[in-house]
Amino acid sequence: MFPLRLAAKYAQHLTRSFRLHGIHSPFVFNLQHQVIDHKGTFAAYLLIEDLRHVLLEDNRKITIKDFGAGSKTNAGRTRKVKDIARISAKAPKHAQLLFRLVNHFAPETIFDLGTSLGLTTAYLASARRSSTVYTFEGCPETAAIARENFKSLKLGNIHLVEGNLDETLSETLKKVDKVDFVFFDGNHRYEPTMRYFRQCLAKAHEDTVFVIDDIYWSAEMERAWKEIAAMPEVTVALDLFQIGIVFFRKSQVKEYFTIRY
Secondary structure, three states, X not given: OHHHHHHHHHHHHHHHOEOHHHOOOHHHHHHHHHHHOOOOOOHHHHHHHHHHHHHOOOOOEEEOOOOOOOOOOOOOOEEEHHHHHHHOOOOHHHHHHHHHHHHHHOOOEEEEEOOOOOHHHHHHHHHOOOOEEEEEEOOHHHHHHHHHHHHHOOOOOEEEEEOOHHXXXXXXXXXXXXXXXXXXXXXXXXHHHHXXXXXXXXXXXXXXXXXXXXXXXXXXXXXXXXXXXXXXOOOEEEEOOXXXXXXXXXXXXXXXXXXXX
16 A cells, blocks of 8 residues: 555645745755755765665564554564665665755754664764764664664764663653754654654754654654644745655744655
């Protein structure tokens, strides 16, 4: 059902979306021109993609402890690392967009809700090595692989928080004064997504950026995304189909943009 549903949703997205010529907000126009549609490369891309290729050949088997909505493939609890890298890891196109967003907005405190093997976390941490990245993983064996990957990339600005996100997120939020950037990829269900969003919102400020992954992954995620975009605290919402980006800029008129990416 997932491919059929996503195909139908994507067709709808294409009919509503536009590129630069359809954007009248200077903030969003500049963001798309300078960040979203940026075609250049960074040295970190090559390093992380080299690691991805290694993981795609990794035949080690690990036991998965899953607190979220599960896998689209209904895979069992024992999985090969290479299968996780192939199915669950964020595609380069979107992981590199996250890199560019961090590079552009220069956040100091980043929360990554869903580590997996750590490829996306590595992109976030590499984009601004002076930042502090808190990444959350519920599965001990997956977390161990992620730690190996962070070490191999020499990323010392990552704090991996292991355990059930329902418990670890609130405890970690107590340790920080604010959050500047949050990537929500920890649980693809409506209630947890909304709960995590509200918890992080309590530590957000006008320049905070929130990115929600897989906003059309399921009816629950689509519902969550629509409610998030409609929140009074959210002034600008960008629908890129695979991800949604929201801003809390009080100087902005509340607007919703469907952007082809």
